[in-house]
Amino acid sequence: MSQSAATAGILPTGSRTKPPVAMAGPWAWIRTNLLGSWWSTALTLVLGYIIVRVVFGFVEWAVINAIWSVPYSNKGIPDTTICQNAKGIGACWAIIPDKYRLILFGRYPYDEQWRPAIVVLLFIGLYVVSGMRRFWRKELLLVWVATLALVGVLMWGGIFGLTPVPEDAWGGLPITLILATFGAAFSFPLAILVALGRRSTKLPAVKLLCVLYVELIRGVPLISVLFMASVMFPLFMPAGVNVDKLLRAQIAFILFAGAYLAEVIRGGLQALPKGQAEAADALGLSYWKKTSLIILPQALRLVIPPLVNTFIGFFKDTSLVLIIGIFDLLTMGKIALSDPPWQSFATEIYFALAVVYIAFCFAMSTYSRSLERDLNRSRQR
Template sequence: MEQTVLRPNQAPPAISRITLLRKRLFGSVRDSVLTLIILAILITLGRVVVNWLLLDAVGPWGDQAACANAVGACWPFLVEKHRLILFGTYPWDEQWRPFIASLLLISGVVASMIPRWQDKRLIWIWVGLSIGFTVLMRGGIPGLEYVQPERWNGLPVLLMLAIFGLVFAFPLGVVLALARHQDQLPAIRAIAVLWIELVRGVPMIMVLFLGLFVLPLMMPDDITLNPLMTTMIALVIFHSAYFAESVRGGLQTVPTGQYEAADSQGLNWFQKTRLIVLPQAIKIAMPGILNTVLGAYKDTSLVVIIGIHDIMATAKMSFSDPVWQRYGLEAYLFVGAWFLATCWCLSAYSRWLERRTS
């Protein structure tokens, strides 16, 4: 038999994807049997899902009475209740305001992902978006009716807690990581270690309860915090500990030679950290940071336990109506589709960012 001899720097012959897939799935009798079993299960489940979602379902603009006898999904329920799921008890005639406010926050996230905007302009963009979000949601100015924060529900609350919580938690986590990484100030290092280990050692729901019930008691009498503000502070405290550990892992992998090179150039600690060490550490820690962002975004839905009406709470409100009590699955599918789409976008961005930085 003739053997293919590769010259130096010559790549091996490419194997077609079909051939590679066939070898992986049907390379042996055991693999073939397992592949066929899995395919049969997937086909069976796929038929059940397609029948429930489409074939046996009542169309979005179908007759509501037909849902009583349908064996599939009742999509008229979402047509009727989608505004309640998205905006909750916010005044019906004013729900264009939380819609635009949500678009502002989403546009801010998109702007933050564009590389050419990742400079000082981004800070001013977020300042403007934050002011616009607050004005739209709160009102109280000529032309906008005042709406109490207790009536802020649904998607805007989720976006506000998740985005602003992460925006403030990340720099705090960087400070905690730097404080724990250094050894010139042992007292500061001990405080950072205590903060990080204490927060990471308790469940998130405990931090939320402490923020909701204990934090207001610690404030002066002339300062009152609404539940949304205290919840956001609790989220910042909780997520900052996880950001700190991700960044500290990056700091520990920066070679010692980088520190010595910075010292040889006469840079002080702040210049060395800002210009040399921290950019390399954040680049190395980027996968862990983005994983923390995804987890924090999804964990924000836990605020429903302490009475904050985010999109999970409004989904439950939507099928509390006696007429629609049977259709909770449709409501949670709507919320699940939102989380799936947004998390997929964040995951795709994280993969692109890792390829770009590598």
């Protein structure tokens, strides 16, 4: 066969060359991606062996050899002898049913713990409704206001026949969700205003204030901001006005989150082509209509991943409120370990707490991916 014929893809008459066999299915994927060469095969076998050993060891510790219950004395004191004798061979999950109320609801009165339980369900329901695009209407703002007001009524009490409960008795998962939810709800609009102010060319004083705010907050750790809010904030209040520590911590989170989110949003504004703003100006739109209808929707769509990543980071940073005397979910887990019979079983407590944090963070990241995929579908060709 001549070179020109081979180049043209023409086979001579009577050729018995067979076309390549189409490979599909899981086995074809394994051969292509995991067993494509000798070094790829060797690496696959080594990693597979390590993964199998780790998974089998974890299942053996967490399920097969685990201890699920322990006897209790007449005074309600757990007898953890069986867990002590296990010597780490199996997990002692009996600590979870004994301490889960303390971990989830803190020192909230035992008979009233149905109220923070409802608060947790309200927050989860609010997240689910807010994540559905068919509910993205003006009425959603009223849903947020009503839900957050109901949360305050349930937690504080004192009306509708509910027993009043001071904030010092709050703790656990409701505190974490309150700080994260209120922080996100108020820091996001603050971040938008700061990002727009920092890009302003006609208001140099506003731009300078926004730059100073962002650089000052980003230049110090969150612990410093919490200390300043706890110690310095009351000094600026009028005489006789006392701001509780939960509100001070909430203000610190809002200011800290607003600075970081402002930079993320500013990145989206800078990534947007100038032609969008010029086209809006050509249509005669005012600044706020141009910004709210043209600029911001496109800029926010570009920065969905870093926005959600920032929210996830702040959700986990709520554990730092321990330094000003607020007991969140992680802190209540540490307090549960102060009980002498359970002091040796920190692994089980931290594993259970990790499951809770992972569940919320994974839900946020999954929603972020789906939202980004839906909003970018019109841009795909």
